[in-house]
Amino acid sequence: MSYEKKSRGLAVTPILLVLLIAALVGAIYFMLNSAPSANDGAVTTTSDQLPDNSFSINAVRVFDGQQVLENQTVLVRDGLIAAVGQALEIPADLQSIDGAGKTLLPGLIDSHVHLFGTARQDALRFGVTTAIDLFSDQSKLSDYRASREQLGQQNVADIYSAGSLITAPGGHGTQFGIPIPTLSNAADADAFVAARQAEGSDFIKVVYENGSEYDGSIATLDRATLQAVLAAARQRGLLSIVHVSTLEFAKHALQAGADGLAHVFSDLTADQELLDLARQHNAFVIATLAVQASVAGQSQIDRWLALPAVDQQLSQVQRNSLSSAFPNAYPDVIDTALRSVASLHAAGVRILAGSDAPNPGTAHGIGLHQELWWLTRAGLSPQQALRAATADVADVFGLSDRGRIAAGLRADMVLVEGNPLNDIDATVNIAGVWKNGYRIVRTNQLAAPVQTAAAEKYAANLLADFESNDIGDSQSGWQVTTDQMLGGQSEAVLEKRVEELSGNNAGDNANGYLHVSGQIRSGSMFPWAGAITFVAPEPMAPVDASDIKVLRFRARGQPGDYQLMVFSGGQDNTMPALQQITLGSDWQTHEIDLNKVGGVELKRLKAFAWVAGSGHSEFVFDLDEVELQ
Amino acid sequence: MNTLTVRHQWAIHCQETWSEWLRLIRIPMFALPTLLFPWMFYAFFGVMFGRGAGNAEYLMVSYGAFGVIGPALFGFGVGVASDRQQGLLQLKRVLPMPMSAYFIAKIGICLMFSVLILLGLACIAVLMGGVRLELGQWLLLMLILLIGTLPFCAMGLFIGLHSNSQSAPAIINLLYLPMAFLSGLWIPVFVLPVILQKIAVVFPAYHLAQLALSVIGKHQGQPLSGHVLILLLYTGIFLLLAGLAWRRLRDR
Numbered sequence: 001m002s003y004e005k006k007s008r009g010l011a012v013t014p015i016l017l018v019l020l021i022a023a024l025v026g027a028i029y030f031m032l033n034s035a036p037s038a039n040d041g042a043v044t045t046t047s048d049q050l051p052d053n054s055f056s057i058n059a060v061r062v063f064d065g066q067q068v069l070e071n072q073t074v075l076v077r078d079g080l081i082a083a084v085g086q087a088l089e090i091p092a093d094l095q096s097i098d099g100a101g102k103t104l105l106p107g108l109i110d111s112h113v114h115l116f117g118t119a120r121q122d123a124l125r126f127g128v129t130t131a132i133d134l135f136s137d138q139s140k141l142s143d144y145r146a147s148r149e150q151l152g153q154q155n156v157a158d159i160y161s162a163g164s165l166i167t168a169p170g171g172h173g174t175q176f177g178i179p180i181p182t183l184s185n186a187a188d189a190d191a192f193v194a195a196r197q198a199e200g201s202d203f204i205k206v207v208y209e210n211g212s213e214y215d216g217s218i219a220t221l222d223r224a225t226l227q228a229v230l231a232a233a234r235q236r237g238l239l240s241i242v243h244v245s246t247l248e249f250a251k252h253a254l255q256a257g258a259d260g261l262a263h264v265f266s267d268l269t270a271d272q273e274l275l276d277l278a279r280q281h282n283a284f285v286i287a288t289l290a291v292q293a294s295v296a297g298q299s300q301i302d303r304w305l306a307l308p309a310v311d312q313q314l315s316q317v318q319r320n321s322l323s324s325a326f327p328n329a330y331p332d333v334i335d336t337a338l339r340s341v342a343s344l345h346a347a348g349v350r351i352l353a354g355s356d357a358p359n360p361g362t363a364h365g366i367g368l369h370q371e372l373w374w375l376t377r378a379g380l381s382p383q384q385a386l387r388a389a390t391a392d393v394a395d396v397f398g399l400s401d402r403g404r405i406a407a408g409l410r411a412d413m414v415l416v417e418g419n420p421l422n423d424i425d426a427t428v429n430i431a432g433v434w435k436n437g438y439r440i441v442r443t444n445q446l447a448a449p450v451q452t453a454a455a456e457k458y459a460a461n462l463l464a465d466f467e468s469n470d471i472g473d474s475q476s477g478w479q480v481t482t483d484q485m486l487g488g489q490s491e492a493v494l495e496k497r498v499e500e501l502s503g504n505n506a507g508d509n510a511n512g513y514l515h516v517s518g519q520i521r522s523g524s525m526f527p528w529a530g531a532i533t534f535v536a537p538e539p540m541a542p543v544d545a546s547d548i549k550v551l552r553f554r555a556r557g558q559p560g561d562y563q564l565m566v567f568s569g570g571q572d573n574t575m576p577a578l579q580q581i582t583l584g585s586d587w588q589t590h591e592i593d594l595n596k597v598g599g600v601e602l603k604r605l606k607a608f609a610w611v612a613g614s615g616h617s618e619f620v621f622d623l624d625e626v627e628l629q
Numbered sequence: 630m631n632t633l634t635v636r637h638q639w640a641i642h643c644q645e646t647w648s649e650w651l652r653l654i655r656i657p658m659f660a661l662p663t664l665l666f667p668w669m670f671y672a673f674f675g676v677m678f679g680r681g682a683g684n685a686e687y688l689m690v691s692y693g694a695f696g697v698i699g700p701a702l703f704g705f706g707v708g709v710a711s712d713r714q715q716g717l718l719q720l721k722r723v724l725p726m727p728m729s730a731y732f733i734a735k736i737g738i739c740l741m742f743s744v745l746i747l748l749g750l751a752c753i754a755v756l757m758g759g760v761r762l763e764l765g766q767w768l769l770l771m772l773i774l775l776i777g778t779l780p781f782c783a784m785g786l787f788i789g790l791h792s793n794s795q796s797a798p799a800i801i802n803l804l805y806l807p808m809a810f811l812s813g814l815w816i817p818v819f820v821l822p823v824i825l826q827k828i829a830v831v832f833p834a835y836h837l838a839q840l841a842l843s844v845i846g847k848h849q850g851q852p853l854s855g856h857v858l859i860l861l862l863y864t865g866i867f868l869l870l871a872g873l874a875w876r877r878l879r880d881r
Contacts, residue, residue, distance in 0.1 A: 013872065013873055016869060017866065017870065020862055020865045020866045020869065021866055023858075023862050024862040024863065027858050027859045027862060028831055028859060031830045031836075031851050031852075031855045031856075031859065032827060515846075519819075519820075617684055618687060618817070620847060
């Protein structure tokens, strides 16, 4: 080999090397951008489309938790508020929402609820993105924690919870038929508080109540035990909230170092001694006026039921809870409570908005709006009332990622029509609720069936051959559905695919199809994950489809049993009808006679979902040519 | 050199391959882990602890990729390094044997080990995991994974030419094991945190796994040509780098 040849080779090799490396970097960059986005639960669509948790709201009035800012732009990126300001440049790729004439509030925080049933969904539908639970089932505490720490899509409110409460044997809190641990003497106080902390309580709720206010007598912690409990909580760094009903007991609690009261007392109006104590200890008071009004037999439910925006969003459970009443009315309670809140507020004591839902006369979600109105009746301005349901709660409970509209915080927000800073009733005129930057689907709970005139529309809508690029369209297209809405952890990803590797039986010319893949994880009573499509353009709106008989679709999948869920009926929380479908690895046409699926109400047809259930772990199936006939 | 007939050439290549095979199969430190680890890992994580046939199928493919990368990296990396250190490489170069026989033998052995690994995995998958694929899928999978060893042979060669027999196994393990994990060969890539999923795209092992997974329709949906291109580029780059090192060695 000549030297000439060798030296030329040596000169060329590094150049070639640099070229190849440049090509490699380019190729990797390309692949990175064509990688499907992996946001939890998000609908995966084409690569250049931003996920739903990035958007901007323009020309909107912002109540940031403390101040009112006019004509603002709010940028949300990946579920977090990226910027708030007046002359912000809006990136062209960002979906923008017109906020003119509307007011953007931080996601509301209800400082006093008891979780039950569908509380977390019901709260969120009314803009309550976080709730402070003052006693419920302590076994859920770790779920609450996991849920509020993640930034994925969820349609339930986040929860901070006291877990089980601290009460005497036979005391208030033991009457609900759920066995709870009780505390009988001061010596055990520290161990008892430690047990709550070990269970995962975010703070403690102490019951100091002898029933005297309500013509009764019930067992209560004695004063020494109360002091021991509060001392233990202080030492362990836990916030303490004490339930009291009387002025005297409120003073005892504050003297013992309570951080806050779970209710305003209602036997007597606050006196100077109490005001001094509260100020001195920098204590807060969760007013719970809505429930006090209900105790007084003056819940004024018709006020709220008369508002169409409320009426439409109340589930049957909320409606029942609102319309029920306490067995006995104590008419003086609300006036005393209002006067006390007024003087506490005037004295500079921090008042927080809490509904005590689902006590009679209140309900999850709407309860906080009732409370906001009652607070204005006690003399708070609408702005002060809203602070009591946003930034002030966040400050008291140390929630640094929420409660305000500011850059870097979680995009939990409520957009309302009008200006609640002038008229507090405007808080119920909700134009949009975002949780973790994802817009919540708010279904009209009263929705009457769409008239048959719209029938052609839905037929055209549902007929999906996956040839056009339509699966990610949030209006009429296909979406992910998983058990995450019931606290599960299963996941699914939708993807429009075109038949490529296997040439066999791709169908005529039609070779686009919906590819559904995901993972079933335990953690929910009924695990599921898959794809859902709505019959009406609006999600979960019922359509009169009585002229329809058959649902036909082509499918294949990892061989096994899957479920077809058929959603129908007038109420939001109706369980879907289930039809088992068996898929094989080859395409097969399935015909479902909808009249034979038990529990389908064709007059109010809402949605179809194809899902994998508890028998699966990781699953894959494909859908094509879905039509109704 | 031109005096060798085709028949001679063939015989030399076969001889060299056979002796390479004998050499490696007699080093349990190479043969056992390379064969047993993929089988064991797959049997444990893919079949016994994973639930459902979907996992077994997915992981059979990803452990297949894990399996074939091993002999390529170790066979070439450690093999070349120790040949070089013991002077065997120099000896072979002065022999009238064409140098291609040396490389063909190494590639051939790497493929033989790969076939053994894949057959073992397939047996576990079919017998214990209930995995069922069409004949065409089995063959295509085998083909992709065998051809897919080439970039790793090139990487192994590059490492072998730059390290000695003591350091080569360490270097290769440092590369091989994290790369396998980050490319989603042990647990599916979509289970990894999003940031790791993004990082995965850098590794050739990810692209090989994605190509192989496309046979069972479980790839992540990026263009297949992109995976092929990146694997080719990796092969080219490491071959060039190895070529430079080889020339330095020769000129010395």
